[in-house]
Amino acid sequence: MALRLVIGNKNYSSWSLRPWIAMKVAGIGFEETVIPLYEPGSRERILEVSPTGKVPVLIDDGDIRVWESLAILDCLADRFPNAGLWPSERAARAHARSVAAEMHAGFAPLRRHCPMNMRRPVNARALTPEATADVARINHLWTECRTRFGAGGAFLFGAFGAADAMFAPIVSRFHTYDIGVDAAASQYMAAIMALPAWQEWQSAAAREPWVMPGNEFD
DSSP: OOEEEEEOOTTTOHHHHHHHHHHHHHTOOEEEEEOOTTSTTHHHHHHTTOTTSOSOEEEETTTEEEOSHHHHHHHHHHHOGGGOSSOSSHHHHHHHHHHHHHHHHOOHHHHHHSOOOTTSOOOOOOOOHHHHHHHHHHHHHHHHHHHHHOTTSSBTBBBOOHHHHHHHHHHHHHHHTTOOOOHHHHHHHHHHHTSHHHHHHHHHHHHOOOOOGGGOOO
């Protein structure tokens, strides 16, 4: 049975972007179902496929359901080992898993202060000290990954992989809110935004009719 990925609004759902862009770049075929967030009946629809009432959810072989972004990426890496979602070299793979987990668990001040909104015109927003600290850590993390492991390509570990998928929404935030980064990090952002998969997602986000007022800032 074909894989099905249930996601939220492309304009706002940062967690949905992560497995979606990983599957697109890796050439993993899937059926897509969009459930707009915070609309009447949204939670009930999501609860039909996810025990947490949250997206994304990967449905595999009908009765296998994976309802968390990093877990989805790990399951995809198991199911499609040739997709290269994690680096093959042991030290690089360990580092990639660490930074992906750090992204999953951290950077809450930045995520709250600069929610993903791909339709928003590029415009700087004053950052809180906590969000500024998050930006500094991410800038260092990207530069370190590129310097140590990125010689084989334009992404954190050379070829695009799960770690890049985890940070794709941060690329969107840094771009949307005009957040400055070092040269290596800026080049990395440009490589992510040049991906056809990124442009496909962004184009679809621009066409969506739904608006979440809590994610809209001047």
